[in-house]
Amino acid sequence: MTMITQAATLEDAANALPTQRGPFFPRKKKRIAGRSIAILVFLTICALFFCVPLYVVVVTSFKTMDQIREGAIFSLPHVWTLEAWDHAWNKACSGINCNGLKVGFWNSVLILFPSLILSIALSIVTGYALALWNVRWANAFLFLLFICAFVPFQVIMYPLIRITASIGIYGTLWGIAAVHAVLAMPVLTLIFRNYYKDIPQEIIRAAIIDSGSFWRIFIEIILPMSGNILIVVLILQITSIWNDYLIGVTFGGLGTQPMTVILANLITVSTGVVAYNDNMAAALLTAIPPLVIYFLVGKFFVQGITAGAIKG
Amino acid sequence: MPRVSFEHIVKSFGSLTILNDLNLAVDDGDFLVLLGPSGCGKTTLLNLLAGLLEVSDGRIMIGERDVTDLDPKDRGLAMVFQSYALYPTKTVYGNLKFGLAASRLDRQEVEQRIATAAKLLQIEPLLNRKPGQLSGGQRQRVAIGRALVKQADVILFDEPLSNLDAKLRTEMRLEIKKLHDTLKPTIVYVTHDQIEAMTMATRIAVMDGGVIQQFGTPD
Numbered sequence: 001m002t003m004i005t006q007a008a009t010l011e012d013a014a015n016a017l018p019t020q021r022g023p024f025f026p027r028k029k030k031r032i033a034g035r036s037i038a039i040l041v042f043l044t045i046c047a048l049f050f051c052v053p054l055y056v057v058v059v060t061s062f063k064t065m066d067q068i069r070e071g072a073i074f075s076l077p078h079v080w081t082l083e084a085w086d087h088a089w090n091k092a093c094s095g096i097n098c099n100g101l102k103v104g105f106w107n108s109v110l111i112l113f114p115s116l117i118l119s120i121a122l123s124i125v126t127g128y129a130l131a132l133w134n135v136r137w138a139n140a141f142l143f144l145l146f147i148c149a150f151v152p153f154q155v156i157m158y159p160l161i162r163i164t165a166s167i168g169i170y171g172t173l174w175g176i177a178a179v180h181a182v183l184a185m186p187v188l189t190l191i192f193r194n195y196y197k198d199i200p201q202e203i204i205r206a207a208i209i210d211s212g213s214f215w216r217i218f219i220e221i222i223l224p225m226s227g228n229i230l231i232v233v234l235i236l237q238i239t240s241i242w243n244d245y246l247i248g249v250t251f252g253g254l255g256t257q258p259m260t261v262i263l264a265n266l267i268t269v270s271t272g273v274v275a276y277n278d279n280m281a282a283a284l285l286t287a288i289p290p291l292v293i294y295f296l297v298g299k300f301f302v303q304g305i306t307a308g309a310i311k312g
Numbered sequence: 313m314p315r316v317s318f319e320h321i322v323k324s325f326g327s328l329t330i331l332n333d334l335n336l337a338v339d340d341g342d343f344l345v346l347l348g349p350s351g352c353g354k355t356t357l358l359n360l361l362a363g364l365l366e367v368s369d370g371r372i373m374i375g376e377r378d379v380t381d382l383d384p385k386d387r388g389l390a391m392v393f394q395s396y397a398l399y400p401t402k403t404v405y406g407n408l409k410f411g412l413a414a415s416r417l418d419r420q421e422v423e424q425r426i427a428t429a430a431k432l433l434q435i436e437p438l439l440n441r442k443p444g445q446l447s448g449g450q451r452q453r454v455a456i457g458r459a460l461v462k463q464a465d466v467i468l469f470d471e472p473l474s475n476l477d478a479k480l481r482t483e484m485r486l487e488i489k490k491l492h493d494t495l496k497p498t499i500v501y502v503t504h505d506q507i508e509a510m511t512m513a514t515r516i517a518v519m520d521g522g523v524i525q526q527f528g529t530p531d
Contacts (some may be wrong), residue, residue, distance in 0.1 A: 202397035204366050210458070211413035213384030220410065224401035 001221060061280035065283065068276050084277035092278055094257075094265035101282050104262030108289075110244060111176050111258050115241045119188060120183035120233060124226070126185070127192025128218055132204045142193070149186035157250060164251060171253030179247050184240070188233055195229040196222065231300040239290045259286050315340040315498040316361065316466055319457035321370035323356055330356050331522045332436045334370075338407040338515065340465075343492050343499045345509040354502045357519075358468055361500065362391050374466060383418075385414040390459030391468040394475065398443040404454050405439040430461040432491070449480045456488070460495075469501040473508065485511060 058075050061084050063077040090100040097103070130138050161170060161178060169175040199222070207217045248258035257265075263286045267279045294301075314337035323331040330353045335388040344505050346354040361372060363384035372380050379387045390411070398407050408426045411492045417425075433453045443451055452472065469488075473481045489512050492499055494526045503509060509516050510530050518526040 200395055200397065202393040202395050203399065205362075206391065206393060206397040206458075207399070207410070208364070209362060209384045209389065209391050210411050212383050213413070216413060220413075221401070222400050 002195050012296065015153070026281060057280045057283060060276055061284055065273070065275065065277060084275070084281040087275075087276045088266070088282035092266045092282060094262045099263055101259060101266070101285055104257060104259035105285070105289075107252070107256055107262075108259040109175075110173055110273070111180075111252075111256070112178035112238065112241050114173060115180035116234070116237055118177050119184040119237060120230070122181050123185045123188035123233075124192050124230075125218065126189045128196055128222055129214075130189070131193045131196035132199065132222070133214065142190070145189055147185040150263070153183060153246065157246075161250065170251065173256050175251045176247060176256065176258075179251050180241055180244070183247070184237060188237070191233060192226075194227065195226070199225065228300070231297055231303075235293060235297060235301050238293050242290050244246065313417050314338060314376060315342070316500065317373045318357070318361075319371040319373065321357070321372070322368045323353075323360060323365065324368050325356075331360075333525065334522070336517060336524060336527070337498060338498060340498055341496045343489075343501065343512060343514045345513035346500065346502045346519055347504065347506065347509045347516055349504060352519045353522040358389050358500060358502050360472055361466075362389055362468055363387050369513060388464055389466050389468060390464040392459050392470065392472045394471040396455040396475075398451055398454055398458075400443055402513065403440050403442055404446070404457075405444070406434060408439075408457050408461050411461045415418050415462070425461045425463065429457040431459050432460065435488075448476055449484065452476065452480075452484055456491070460491075461473045464497065466498045466500065469499065469503075471503055472501075473503075474505070488512065513525055521525070 019266060060068065060073065062080050062082070064081055064083070067075075067078055088100060089102050092100045094104070112136055112278055129135055130142060135141070160182075164170040164175045164178065169178060203221070204217070207221050211217055211220075242258075243260065244258070245260040245264065249261045249264075252258060252261065263282050266282050317337040318334055319331065321331050321334040322329070334353075334357070336357075346357060356365065360367055362380070363378050363382060367380060370380075371378060374387060374389070379525060399410060402410060405426065408429060409422060412422055412425065414501050423438050423510055424441075427436075430439060433456060434480060435453050437490070438446060438450060445455070446454065452475075455472070472488075476484060492512075499510065501508075515527060516526070516530055
């Protein structure tokens, strides 16, 4: 009886004073200690390190050349103008072609899709085979891939040029796509293989008894389980293909240069006035597409990284 | 005429020999329980029969066929796993259907087999759910259903009840026994639970250290 009344009183108290909930386990109010102030200061400096240049780039791109000549790089534009953006996109010159960055943008898009499809298709199947099927010399092959992941591109650049030239794809979109696929394969294969290693062995065993077909199991069972890791790889690949300069400048012909290469050409022009506003706008235009991808699928990206387990 | 027979089976992993010259025959329609402590080689034996592992030496016969070198899908077996091994992205219906992936049946036959199995196991209302939305007992039923749709002569069970709670385990024990009585398949059932062995089996093989110590009826 006493228990019940006690409980009732407690409940009443809680109801009566909703703002003072949980007085039975009082907790100390957290205070910001000296150590965390130091961390905050450090983090702020780190953030400024990235934000200040970004701020300068953004405001400069909206200024007129007249204002830029005044030399106050931190000041806001007197007149906000999109002239530089328009000029960079439509009229800026790369070499003798003055069609602006948009040429490079479309080239980059055209490079992106075949590169993405080739590189992911190649490595997802390899990773699947290595993780879930008995492949002879699988460990030796994995070790080889691991080594390949550490070979700098510059070392194999010249042989790759010869190889792509001899099969006739040098200087074309397909040449760039093939090189992207080959170079991304070691790391992507390891990523897929490690992800698939976590799939319970009994599921693949059941599938082997049920179907036994390599491709059917891949398409019907494994691929639908790969959503998370595909998002991760997709973001990694989109960013690295879009931001790539060296492969594009080496393997791209005159008509197939990606946005980054055109951007570099715009900015390294050595005659006339340096149009800072144009350059800044061009740089921002080039950086925007990967950012958009991050905003669209960033949420899944975090999920994909943290979701290790595939529980039934 | 034995349905399944192991003849002079040797299985070793590197220098470690798990099974050495093992002989065992299971008659048609028998419910054979392989009983023994962990690491005695009973699951290895089951995997050899399923074709998930390759024998180092010896011969495995199913009926009159030598299946020693056949792929798992060609052996005409069904298997129920300890963790159920349901395909997480497929519905219950999809799981049952994939059980028939290797067989070339027409649509109607597939539908009919799935309907029969679902009815027998009382999982008809669950057909459109994903495995993640099922309880342990229901998943177990689906796993058994996936084996039943194949209408295989031989069904293998690898400790299928060890993930269930005690009450459900008793229920499923009876259910599997009942299925065996109605459909009369040959069953090879691996467990380390003596009660399961005594209540379900028509034949028990007690294994220890890769050797069959005793072979006989539960009585």
